[in-house]
Amino acid sequence: MHPVVLSMVAALALTIKQQNIKCQEIEAKSKPYFVRMGLFKFLGVEPDINIIEHESAGRFIPLTQIKTSDELTRFITEMIPLLHLEAEQAKTIGYIVSELVRNVIEHARTENGAIICAQYYKKSNSIRIGIADTGVGIKYTINQSHPASSDIDAIQLALRPGITGTTKREGGTEQNAGAGLFFIKSIASVNRDFFVVYSGKGFYKLLKKTATKKLILNSDPFQDRHSKLDDLPFWNGTIVGVDITLDQTKEFSILLKAIRETYSNAIRERKKERYKNPQFI
Amino acid sequence: MSQIEILIFERTGDFAENKDVARDIRIKEIIPALNKKEKVILNFEKVGAATQSFIHALISDLFRKYGNDILDRVIFKSCNETITEIIYIVADYMQEGLGD
Numbered sequence: 344m345h346p347v348v349l350s351m352v353a354a355l356a357l358t359i360k361q362q363n364i365k366c367q368e369i370e371a372k373s374k375p376y377f378v379r380m381g382l383f384k385f386l387g388v389e390p391d392i393n394i395i396e397h398e399s400a401g402r403f404i405p406l407t408q409i410k411t412s413d414e415l416t417r418f419i420t421e422m423i424p425l426l427h428l429e430a431e432q433a434k435t436i437g438y439i440v441s442e443l444v445r446n447v448i449e450h451a452r453t454e455n456g457a458i459i460c461a462q463y464y465k466k467s468n469s470i471r472i473g474i475a476d477t478g479v480g481i482k483y484t485i486n487q488s489h490p491a492s493s494d495i496d497a498i499q500l501a502l503r504p505g506i507t508g509t510t511k512r513e514g515g516t517e518q519n520a521g522a523g524l525f526f527i528k529s530i531a532s533v534n535r536d537f538f539v540v541y542s543g544k545g546f547y548k549l550l551k552k553t554a555t556k557k558l559i560l561n562s563d564p565f566q567d568r569h570s571k572l573d574d575l576p577f578w579n580g581t582i583v584g585v586d587i588t589l590d591q592t593k594e595f596s597i598l599l600k601a602i603r604e605t606y607s608n609a610i611r612e613r614k615k616e617r618y619k620n621p622q623f624i
Numbered sequence: 625m626s627q628i629e630i631l632i633f634e635r636t637g638d639f640a641e642n643k644d645v646a647r648d649i650r651i652k653e654i655i656p657a658l659n660k661k662e663k664v665i666l667n668f669e670k671v672g673a674a675t676q677s678f679i680h681a682l683i684s685d686l687f688r689k690y691g692n693d694i695l696d697r698v699i700f701k702s703c704n705e706t707i708t709e710i711i712y713i714v715a716d717y718m719q720e721g722l723g724d
Contacts (some may be wrong), residue, residue: 415642420639445643505717514684517685588666606713609719
């Protein structure tokens with residue numbers, strides 16, 4: 344089970360009164376995994392198995408609730424090393440976690456904050472990360488400054504560089520640029536990895552690409568190979584899942600060079616859209 | 625022109641990602657120094673990585689307040705390749721957006 348699903352279940356549990364949470368007996372082999380990831384603690388349910396809690400180093404980050412900026416900084420400092428990654432890989436994972444959780448803290452308007460967990464998969468040599476919140480969702484946030492009539496339209500805008508719900512102004516506010524999700528999608532896109540966003544009824548999934556030499560970043564997420572839905576059961580908040588395959592993680596600085604070019608082009612195109620044409624008679 | 629040097633590592637450690645810290649540096653140290661006509665050196669020695677959000681919170685507002693002349697008055701020191709690229713990205717999009 345992808346960590347993003349565990350994060351969803353745990354986030355949902357925080358919105359429900361303890362006495363209303365019932366857990367059917369689980370036969371699945373993954374039960375010890377749920378225990379280790381801390382799912383039963385979030386559900387407030389006693390697991391009916393006893394497992395030896397191994398040290399988590401090298402394998403996973405259990406479900407963690409992060410509500411404040413300082414908690415996030417502490418989480419990055421203390422938890423990312425548990426994944427025992429090489430320096431360059433740790434940099435990428437730390438970057439993703441920081442930007443995604445800060446998005447929740449700043450935009451989601453929920454006292455429950457962000458629920459995050461991550462798992463290392465040896466077979467694919469990848470880290471899978473899931474972050475969920477039960478806040479106002481992307482459409483509400485984007486609609487503060489930009490028109491988006493559906494959840495999927497709002498997701499599309501949120502994934503474009505320089506679009507933020509905090510202002511219509513190019514360049515954002517002094518604290519927000521509207522670049523976080525574009526950077527994360529770019530990291531996943533360049534590494535040909537999995538990336539999903541689910542908010543309200545909208546769902547966007549970046550599909551894995553086959554290996555090519557050319558590094559292409561699109562400012563419009565709908566120009567990437569993707570699938571999308573706008574009729575899913577309503578999720579009150581936002582969910583993001585990312586997989587990073589470690590043996591194909593590109594040098595971060597190479598990725599940033601590509602982001603720089605795409606970002607500038609996107610701003611120029613947006614400015615051009617506002618140009619008026621001279622009139623000739 | 626006198627100058628001040630701000631050691632980012634002392635405020636952020638190895639990973640500069642906390643935007644609140646960036647805002648504090650900007651408001652409490654960079655802007656007062658610029659208002660006193662001082663040159664500001666942002667020293668990233670020992671900082672291994674920074675997020676775009678951190679760099680944005682640190683310098684974007686300076687472009688709005690002082691225009692792109694700010695790049696003559698704020699100097700970036702000892703940046704690794706990753707941090708250099710992020711500073712370029714923020715400087716680019718803030719200059720593209722000036723006048724909006």
